[in-house]
Each structure stands twice: as structure tokens, then as C-alpha cells.
Amino acid sequence: MKTLITGTVMLSVIVIMLLISWIDLPSDPNAMNIANRFAPPSGEHWLGTDQYGRDILSRLLLASQSALTVSLGGVGSGMLIGCILGAVAGYMKGLIGSVIMRAMDVLFAFPNLLLALMLVTVLGTGQVNVLLAIAVFSVPSFARLMYGFVLEAQSYGYIKAARSYNAGHAVILFRHLIPAALPRIGVQMSLALGSGILTETALSFLGLGVQPPHPSWGGMLNEAQSFMYLAPAYPLIPGFVIFLAVAGFNLLGDGIAARHKEAVS
Amino acid sequence: MSYLAQRLLIAILLVFLVSFASFAVLMLLPGDPVRLMLGTEAPPHLVEELRAQYGLDRPWLLQYADWLAGAVSGNLGESFIYKMPVTQIIVDRLPMTLSLTIFASLMALLIALPLGIWAAVKRGSWVDGFIQAVVQIWIAIPNFWLGILLLLGFTVMIPLFPPGNFVPISEGLGAHLHSLFLPALTLAIAEAAVLIRMFRASLVEVLNKDFMTFAHTKGLPTRKKYIRYALRNSLIGPITVIGLQVMSLISGVIIIEQIFNLPGLGRLLLIAVQQRDLFLLQGLVIFITVTVILVNLCVDLLYTRIDPRIQLHATKRRTT
């Protein structure tokens, strides 16, 4: 139970950042003031300024939007595609089933970064393409999860009964199978969200992530690494926020898994 | 034996498919290798000349056919950038990537196995809580960030390790491992985090099984009980994960190679894509596909070694 609370506490910090960024930002995140670069935390700039004199706090807040849209959007779409593919593969079995699953295995084995490299080089950098890259990464794990679950569920009494009184594929799929799979999907989703954010930071290190001037946590961390001497505290801030988000999602996932296991046993 | 023959057949098919896909993708990419080499200062007429010289002006299907013919006979063509046969470049890089992969995987195993077992055996205690907290942190740290910290921490602040110059194994194992220690540690930490969770979960599951209680009530000595009974049964899950991690290590450590300045396959991959070095990329893609297939095969064979119930069928369904 505790992991669930710790997870939600951490994520609530991120959500608060998101809300503030929608309402109003302390100052214009892109306004540069070269004279005032690396200013220490002060009244006007709570977390100080970066190498262009831009306010770190507002950039961090704005970045929460891109971080969440990229990971939520990416993992969300990956989940949808993955689940549908997995459900179809598990439900139909036969040739279609094994073809889908073999494709998933290949996608699973393919190194993520190379995939992102090719995707981003073909489609160009920017938020949408990073989102696509993360979506493609998360499809296989969801497909496998759903495939396994559907196979297992075939032996459940209420599924067999539903098939015997001819409840119809739609009812079986959407009212029986998917609701039953939701807790597991929830767990996988939160783990994938965590790794989604990490992927964004990795991509921005290679210059393929969310591009300037739009701020992103990964981008800020990457830039900060070269100014560590000038402002040792500067890289800590994005690093800590990333840690908060990733650990938050992971703990949330563990919490849901634990609660789901209790509920079932 | 016929099963292996079948796996070989699928492997060859897979390599062909993947190489065709990557060739097509590279052709789609805007940007042309010659112009990339010449940059903005090159004399204008030079671009056409070199394109003709490399045969890049022909339709790409023809180029693929040429490349394939060469590949089948073992000649993967020459890299535009390095003007050296692709096979030689890869072979030069292989020892470094292999030793990094093996070193990092062993280190990850050395960290994850004891901690995973300790957490499982003492599940629910403060030890378990502590290890799980550490795992959460290790997972949450982006690995390039960890790399930089280790680099600065242990090469500059406390000069324990040489920063970023790779010592090949030919110059002595000690120096070789010494130069690879930090990058391997960075990789190992990220991997170990995942492995610890995996070991702990599968071990806890096994410890609750009936045959463990039966071993206990048979009066078996604890050490034998844990190793011969509990550990062996808890290996199936982690092996799959280790297989995946080895695969990603061989081709996916671009970031660590950049930070620690290691001339590995990852960085070569990045340069090949950015410079649109066609033949180099094809060579690398084939190499990665082959290693993926080999690792998969090893993992499957390992399964049968560990678990007699598993029979390898055409459709790879495991009958556990």
C-alpha cells in the first residue's frame, strides 16, 4: 500500500507543475538575458537562470507539458495499438496470431535507440516524432501482455459461458476481456511511462529529442552537463525532476500490481 | 538436429528481410552520403563525380542487388567515410563491444544476484525495503547522466580510472578491464536494477511453492535447499531478461560509448546513419540481426538445459 502512496505523492508534484504551467508561468520561459546568465536562485528567479539567462523554473514547468504529452501520448497510443494487436492475436490464434506475435518479438529485440534514430532521421526531430518513437517502443510489451491474458482468460468460466450463450464478440471483448485486463494494463502502463521519460532524455542527449527552444527535461539535463562547473546546482534540478517522475510512475505501477494481487487472491 | 536446421533457415530469411528494410529506409532518408562528406566547402563539380564513382546515381533496387551479390560472397563493400572494407571496421570494433558487453553483463549479474536473493530471502524486512528503494533510484537515473557523474567523479576528482581512452585487450587484461570499468559499471547499474526486481519476484514465487516446503520438511540443509531447489527454479524468468539486455548492449550503448569515448559499434551506428554511409550501415544491421538471432538461440537452448519440461517446437511454444 505504501508504494502506492509514495508513487502518488511524487506524481502529484509533477501534476502540480503541469497545472501551474497551464495557468501562468512565473516569467517568459524563452526570454533571454545574456547579462544575467547563471544567476543564483533569487526572488525573481526561484531556481536561478540558465546559460542564456532564461528562468529555469518556468522552463521546468513548461517542460512538464512536453514530458507528459510525449510520454503519455506515446505510451498511450502504444498501449492502444499494442492491446488491440495482442487481443486480436490471442482471440483469433491461428496464423494471424503467430504472425503478429513474431513481429512483436522482432520489434522487441530491435535496439530502441537505433529505431528512434531512424524514425527521427526520417521524420525529423520535434515533439511529435519523439512521441511516435516512444509509441513504437511500447507497442510490443503491451501486445505480449494482452496476448498472454487473452489466452489465459479463454479458460475462465464466464468467458466460456458468454461464448456458449452467444453474447457476441464485441460484448466478450469489451465487457469481459478488456475490463478484466485493466489492472495489468495499468501496471504496464505506469512502468512504460517511466521508461518513456527516460527515452526522451536519452534522445535529447543524442540531439534527437524535443528541440530548442521548446524546453524539455532531457534537453535541460543535456545542456546542463556542459555547464556543471559554472553552476553545479543547475544540472541537479532537471535530474531530480526526472527522478521524481520516473520513480513516481514505477511505484504507482508496483502499488497497482500489489493491490490487484490482493484483490484477486 | 532438424530443429537447428529450421532455426538456421528462419535466421537467413530474417537477415535478408532486415537488410532489405534498412536499405530501403536509408534510401528514403533525405541527404546524400557524398554531399555529407564534402560539406559546404567542397567544389561543386566534385559531388557529381563522386556520386558516379560510388554508383549512387543508379536506381536503388539495382544498388541493393549489387550489394546483396557482394554480401553473399562475403564482401560487404567499402565504407564511404573510412574508405576501408566494412567487415574490417566491424571486426576491429568487435573485441571492444564484446568485452564491454560481457564485462557489463557479468557485473550486473554480480550485483543483481546477491541483492535479489537477499531481498527475496528477507522479503518484507528492512533489507527488502532498502534494496527496493535502491532499485527505484537506479532505474530512475538516466544512464547518460550516471555516466557523466561517474566519469567526473572517478577520473577527475578521484583519479582512479583513466578518462575515456580504451586499452585493447592485447595490451594486458588488467589495463583493458581497468579502462572499461567505469562504462561497464554505468551499464551494469541500469541492468542490475531490472535484474534485481526480476530475481526477487521469481525467487519469492518459488519459495512459496510446495516443493520448497517439502524440501524443508525433508530436513535438507538450508544451503543445498536454496541452491539446488530454489535458485534453479527461479532462473527461467531472469534468463529471458538477461538475453534481452545482452542484445541491447551489443548495439544500443551509443550514449555510453560517446561519454567514455569508446570506439564501439553503437557510435559507429550513429555515424553511419548520420553520414548515410550505406554499406557500413548494412554491415552493422546484418551483424546486429545475427547477434540477436544467436542470443535468442542461446537463450532457448539454455531453457532446455535448465528445464527438462521445455521442448522446442516450430512455433516456439513452451510447454511448462
Next chain:
Amino acid sequence: MSSNPPLIEVKGLSKSFALPRPVLWKPAQALQVLRDIHLTIQEGEIVGLVGESGSGKSTLGECIGGLQTAPPGTIKFRGTALEQLQGAGLKEYQRSVQYVFQDPVETLNPRYTVEQIIAEPIRAAGLVKQPKDIREAVEQLLQDVGLDAAYMKSRPAQLSGGQCQRVAIARALSTKPALLICDEAVSALDLSVQATILNLLGELRRKYRISQLFISHDLHVVKYLADRVAVIHQGTIVESGHTEHVFKHPEHAYTQSLISSAL
């Protein structure tokens, strides 16, 4: 016996599963599950099907119930082969054959309320349309299986094993079936609860002339409930007949060893 054709007539039914191919180009061996089955179930009759685990009794049940496909012409429902059933005939068959499964925990969708569980097949069969009528039907069914109408709103997690099984039976009755296929329906229940369910099944046959195919490995339960009994061993029915007769004078060696080992 009544003149019209038997409710269910199984003739020469054989079924086998293809094992996974060891190698792509080598043919897969087939695992013979059922061999040349002959069985008839009359209207309003309880037929017991006794066999050890792995004898193929569940597969036979699922073939009769339509959950698994049977070779053409081997199973007839009221005289017409299953695969020939179309449109109204098919709907009629699906409506009149219902299932009761073994594990009370997995037989009900944990997220549904009792009312939803029982109402779904009614809606699927389309017999009754208006929500008010459906609710009434559900109340009546709950009463038939000895459950208070107050249970309508509760969820499976709040019910005991026996109560879950009663809801499952109510669900099976909802489409006014002619045949109930009970696959080890009482094996997972405690003895005291088991008795109440057996009584319920007997009562249902008496009150609504619902015939039952009662599949079980427990000889005593079958002996108590079934009018006729068929003994299945490794995919073939080795013996069948009136329960008294089979238990008193077993002819086949396997039946004899089965009866002698019944404590």
C-alpha cells in the same frame, strides 16, 4: 421413449488435436482425444458421464455444447446435425444448451452484479426485451435457485462458493434451456453445500423437465443424481445404461475397477 427424435444424439464422434509441429516441414502428430462416441440424451433425462481426468469427458461436453467444433454429422440436436443449423434453428440450439462450470471463483465476471450476470444471456437470446420484464425474470430465476432477490445488487466477491454456483445455474436457466451441461459443477464445493446444489439440479429436472449432462469424476454423485450413466475411458465410452444396472452389474473391466475402488 417419446416418438420424436432424442434431444441430443451423438453418433461416431471422433476428435483429435494437432500437437505443435516439431519442425516446420515435419507433419504434426495428432493426439486422439475422442474415439467413436455414441450417446443419446432424451428430453427431461439426467445422463451422468463418469471418467477420470484426461479421459476426454470435458471435450465431449464442449462438443455437444457447441464450444468446440465436432466433425459434420456426428452430433444431432433434435434430429438436425449441428452444422446444418442456421438462423432461427441455430439460435434455438444456442438458447437451449447452457453450461455450468466447476470453479465458482472464475465462473462469474467479478465486475458484474448478479443482476447483470443473469440479464446478459436473456438480452443475448432476445426472448425478453423491456428492462422491467428482464428484472422480473431475473428475480424469478433467483428464486428458482433458492437465492433471495436481495442478492441482485451484490457482486461475486461477496458470495460464498455455493451461492456463486447458484447464480451460475440461474444464468444457465435464463434462456429456458432444454439441456444443462454440468462440467464437474459440484466438485469444488464443500460436502454440505454440494448436497444443496445436487438437490437443486434434481428439482430443476422435476419442475422444468430440463435434461442434464452431468460430467463428474465422483462416482457417488453421479450414482445419486443420474438416471442413465455413461463411463468414458481414454476417449471412448466403454459402458452405458441405467444407473442401477451399471452399478450393480458392471460389464466392462474398467467400470468394475472404478466401482470397486469407490469407497
Next chain:
Amino acid sequence: MKRNLRMMLFITLLTLAGLITACGTGDTNNNASGGNNPVTSNNGASSDSSNNDNSSSGSQSGGSLVYAMANDVDGLDPQRTVSASTFLVTHNLFETLISVTPEGELVPQLATSWEPSEDELEWTFQLRDDAQFHNGHVMNAEDVIRSFERLRAADSPRAGEYANIADIRANGDHELVFTLASADATFLSQLANPWSAIVLEQDGDVIGTGPFKLVRYEPQQYIDLVKNESYYEEGKPYLDEARLMIIPNATTLLANLQSGTVHIGGITGAQLPQVEQLSHLKTQGAANNSVQLMAMNNDREPLNDVRVRQAIALAVNKQDVIDGATWGFGTPLGSHLPPLSSYFVDTLDVLPYNMDQAKELLAEAGYADGLKLTLSLPEGYDTHINAGQIIADQLSRVGIELEIEIVEWGTWLEDIYAGRNYDLTVISHTGRLDPHAFLSRYLSDSSENYFNYVNEEVDQALLEAAVTSDVQKREELYSFIQQTLAEEVPALYLQSMEGITALHESVQQYESFPIGIINLKDVYLDQ
């Protein structure tokens, strides 16, 4: 599980503490002073500093030097390779007939003296008699001719550049006569280019006469050189051996410098304060003969209106861009010629920073309420991306909204540079000493004129300047061209960037060259 929460906090604090100690040494006062040039390195960051006292008497010979380079060479054959970084290395292995000093004058190397005929069509060169190739063979006129034949051969990428040479003939072992098809003022500086090196083919490879010999080349890792014992200059090179290491990551490179495993390496402006802290490192700035500009697509609405381009030029404070993008290491420019060039004319005051005038011009051009443009920046080039962002911020103050789009390098070359499908973009051009190489891209019909800039007068001036050898006439023409470019602003000229090199204190007599070569001949190490 309550322990889990407490444990998590404890671990986080532990890691944070670790982070802080790892990256910040106690005493750095991290609030660097204001934006102006924070650097007060011990030898001043003047453009072409060379602090050593050239005293060769006290020099120590021997020792091995490690030089760190950011990107790899592509092969070691000066006549065949194309990428700029290659010549950093080949300069130490091969030599040209004429060499060049850091100040840009031409000085003898393999040729001791040369004089032209009256009509400047024939040039006679006297060659050294004591220069040996690395295999011991003494260089003679025949070798030079064969080397030029190889340069002008069909499969040589640079054959076109020597088309003007009609014939080369030797009279005697150490005298050479070049006959040109037409008089060419750039002929001499052409011979000084690194790819005009004199090479000898030996079993598929090429060897030179340079101060160092190649030992081993490991792509992506290092290039090992060793002293050429039989080098004709007495006592040189001082070093026994040199290793050129390839370290692309800036942080890693600095770490190596700091730990002493590397003696010389280029660093970024941001890293300078860190290097300042270290007593065992010194820094040395040097202009690298480059021009950073924001190119404008002159035939695309509204950039085809010169007033709009001028307004943009007026609205950007170049010094801010320099401080922001290159940490103050660069000299602002008014036109497309770096200060190092002998024909440089200062055109900074043509369009000085003036926001109001910019707004007026915009209004005059009909864009009083501002306009929107796309700024495409090449991915991976931080200096250009940084400059682009600063410009975008400044232009937004006069109502010009720039939408930044980062483009992958290969795509930039294809779509923008070759395809000219862009509004604005930021790039830098490094060139050779000869002004023609810099300015020829403004010829209306040139394939490198990605500005789409058309001006007949400039075309004539360029063609004429390329031909006349009368220096005074060339100065007039080139100053006219620079003036016109400064006024018509086909591109917003930003700065000529300076490279900063960090050196270990024991490194003496290292000179930074403007045209991208490393000269290790004169370098020695205090033991």
C-alpha cells in the same frame, strides 16, 4: 512497507549529496560575472596570440605529445580526402612547395625560391636538394611532376582546380618550370593549399617528406606519428612521437586534459572558467578564419525586399550573439570576409544595431505590424543553434516572429544548402586565405550561391579580381564587394569565431593556425 517511504527519502538525499560533491569543487564561486568576456586568461585572448619566445636554444627535444581532436579524419591521403579535419594531420606528414605563416604570408618550404616570367605565364621554382621522402628517397623535380600528375589525374577529386596549369617540366634535378594557360593571381596560394602536397606513391599508399612519419591509424581512436629522423630542418621536430586522439564528447575531452592524459585540445567557451581554475593548464585563443552568418533566401517574399533584410540586420545586436553563442570568443563582422584576410575592410558601421531604424524600415517596407518567418537550424551544431535562438529572441522585439525548426544535418545539406528551400538559416563558412574562395559563392550563377543573391556589378568585380595580379586593383575590387554586401545584406554577417585551445603547461611553441592545420614541428615539452 512504511519503511519503504523513509528509505526512499534517505537514499534520495544520499544521491543528491553525491551529485553535488561530484560536480562542484568547493571553492568555485558559480555566479560568473556579467555577460562580458569573463576570460582573463594569462595570455589574453587577443586574436593571434603566440606567447612563446621562439628561443630555440633552451628547447628540450624528445617526449611524446597527445593532441585531442573532436572529429575523425577520413583517410590520410591529402590529395584524395575532402573533409577539413584531415589536413590537421596531413600537414605534419606531407609538405607543399610553398608554406604559410600564422599571419597568412607565403614562405618557402620544399621550393627555396621562385620567380615569374614577365607575362606571369611561366613560373620557375628552385627545389631543395636535402628533402627526403620517408623511405629515404631524396626528392627531385621528377617526383614533384609525378605528384602533380597524380593531382591532375582523372580520378582525383581536385583535378579541376589545376586545369589552369598547361605544362610542368623539369630542367635539372632541382629546378621546375610551370606554364599556365592564363595569368592567375591565386596560383601561388593554390600551391600552398594542404592538398597540393608533394607525395610519392608506394605500394598503394602515399608517403611524404614531412617532419613526422605515420605509425598506425585506428579509425575513431587515434593516429600515431613518429619523428622523421632524416628531416631536412636541423634538430626538428623536437618531439619523438605524437598521438592524435579522437574524443568527440567535450566533457570527456576536458576530463582527459585535466587528468593529464592529453596535452592539447580544443575546448568550448563554457568550459573556460573551469580550465581557469586549473593551474596545470593554460589557454590560447586563435581566430579560425571563419564567417558565421544568418543566410536569407533573397528570392523569397519578403526577404527579396532589401529594406526588410536591412531591418533584420539593424535589429540584431551582434555582440549579444557572440557573448551568448560563443562566450565572447569572436569578432563581429559587417561583410563576408574574416579580419585575417589581407583584403579585409571593416564594414561594421554600415548597419549598426539600431532598433528604431529597424522598425522604421520595416514599416516603410509595409510590415509595420511585423512578419513571420521560419529559421532552420542544422542539428548537432550548438553554436549555430544557440546563435539562432538569440537572434529569434532579439528579432521578436521588433515584431519579427521566428519559428525555429531544427533540421538533421544530412537533410540541411540536401534541402537547404543545395535545394535552397528555406527562409533563414545560420551556418558558418571556413575558407582559405585567398578572398576569391570566400566570395566566389556570391556569383549569380554559382552552385554555392544558396542566398540566391544576384548583382551584376558584384559578379564583374569578382571575375576581374580573380584574374588581375595587380594587388592594388584587387584591393579596390574586394573592398567594393565587401561594401556592397554590407549594404545589401544578402545575409546577416555575425562574427568570425575564435577557437580556444587548452594546453598542458609543459607544452611550448604551439601555434594555432587560421586555416585548419596543426603544426607540431616546432612544439616541444618542458620535461
Next chain:
Amino acid sequence: MLEIQDLSLELYVDKTWKPALRPLTFRLEPGEITGIIGESGSGKSLLAKALMNILPARARVASGSIRLHGTELLSLPRHRFRSVYGRQLAYIFQNPAGALNPLMRIGDQLLDALLAHEEVPRKEAVRRALKALEEVGISDPERVFRAYPHEISGGMKQRAVIACAVIHEPDLLIADEATTALDATIRKQILDLFLVLSKKKRMSILYISHDIAAVQYVADKIMVLYGGMLLETGARGDVLDRPLHPYTADLLQAVPYHVKPGTKLAGIPGNVPPITAKPPGCIYAPRCGYATERCKEDLPPMVVAEDPSTAADKIPHTHACFHPLLRDSLGKETHLNTNPSSPEGRERYVQQPAAH
């Protein structure tokens, strides 16, 4: 041989320790098979685990003592307990497949059990292992010795498990639902095996099951457990033919083979109480046909029935009920203080004479 004195267990539920098994006292004698009958949630399995000191984390012994040959097991330190396992105590599981390590050959697991307590040279150990397999009725011990668990049938697996358990001829063998997962034919053979073990090897066996037929077939003495309480104990004949406690009687009425064909089964209304439910009165009161006010308030103590024919060495027939079902000497059931107010209780008992 094994005396249990006022043993009670607690379960950790909703963050507090709740009583689960009420204090119970009984003795196990060598060569005697004691059967425990109990439905799910009656605490029978908890009891078994308590005896073997393998209680799960969420359960603990609240009070009482377990003395084996006089030594108190509850206070025995862990390492000393190890020497007791296998040599004096043995335990068999319900699911034979689960009790065998799937990755090891049967022979190796057998040798492990043997070598855990004795230093025996390999050849000799193998010989004894093969003999052990033969003794449990395995026809071709060599094949089974080399086989993996998934290569042999369920019945064969259970025999192998028994072989492992009894290789050191322990004094007490606890079988927790040992035949429930087996098919009828094999179940009978395993039960016969238990009979052989108990008689020939003078081994005391505690056979725990919800399957009354199996217990009836094998047990000399029977204990009836319900809701964590011992309701009735006694010799098999006494308990099954002349049940004193209403729950035992009702349970027997609900078992198909125990009822004369054609008569209607009598199910017990209501549900089985959760293990942690501890009402003041008799645990069975809510479902009992004879329940009186007294039953609801006071906890009926365990008393020995005054049965005229009690012989000296006969197993005492005890029960925990205020209104035991007394009988006249002919075994015809007479019932002293039936509660007129509950018609159902009355009608059910008068009609069906107890028949065997």
C-alpha cells in the same frame, strides 16, 4: 507418542491477531491412523502446519504444547528441529506434482531426503532408494528413479512423494488432503498404502481431508473439525455410525454414498463460518437444528459420552454439544430434548433412521 495439549492458533487479519483454532487436546499413537474431517475453512490444514512448525507468516501458535516422545517441539531451536524433520516427522501435500522439484530427477530428490540425515555411500544409498520406491508399490523403480516428475503419472508422483517422506521411517506422517487430487482408482491404492505403512511400520498417520469416504476407509480414530473447533472425536464406528454431534450427523446426511439410494440428500442450510469467527456460543449454533438459547450463549465443553459399552482400552467418544444425539442400545435413535419450536429440525431427524 505425540501429545497435543490445549494447542490454539491465531491469524493476522486486518492488522490484528485474531483467534483461529480453539485450544484442542489429543494424542496420536504409533500404528494408529487418525482421520480429521473438516470442510474448507475449518482450520484442519492450519493444525497440520502447526504440528510441522511450517506455519505461514500470517499465522502463529497462541498457546499449548506439542510433545513428541516427551520433547517439546514448540520451544525447539530451528537447527535442532531440522534433525526432527524426516526422521520423526513427515508431511505430504495435496498436489503431488507441486511437491516434487520439476527440474530434478525423482531419484536425486529421494537421495537428498536420505542423505539429509545419514552419511551413506552412493551405491548403498541408491539401493535403499530403489527399495523405498518398491515399498510404496512402484512396479519399475529403475525407470521412476531416472524419470523427471513430468514424465510419470499423478498416482506415481504421489507414491514417490510418500517414498521421500517415509525413507527414514518417521514416527508421525501427516497427510494433508493427500488423495484429493487423485482419480478414484489410484486414490484407493494410496489409501491402502497408508494402511500398510501404519500397520507394518508401526507409523502413526494423521490423515486430513474433507472427503469423508476416504477418511472412513482408512482411519481408526476420527476427529471432526468445524470453524476452528473440535466438535467430536472417537473411534471410526462410533463417530460415523452413531454420531453424537448434530454437525457430524448433518454432514453424513449430506454425503451421497452414505444415504440410502432414492432418499433425498439433506444439505445444511447457511454457509460455512470464516475461520476467525468466534461467537460466544457453539460455532454450529446458527445452522444447527437443535440450537437452544444455551447453545447460543455458552461454549459447550468437550465431554466424554457416557456410553454403557465403553471397554477399558476403547477410544473414548467425546463431543462438544449440550444436546448430543443419544441412542438406545439397539442404535435406534432417540432424542431427549428436541427443540419443538424448530419444525425443520424435528422432521429431518425422525424420518431417516441412521443406516449404514
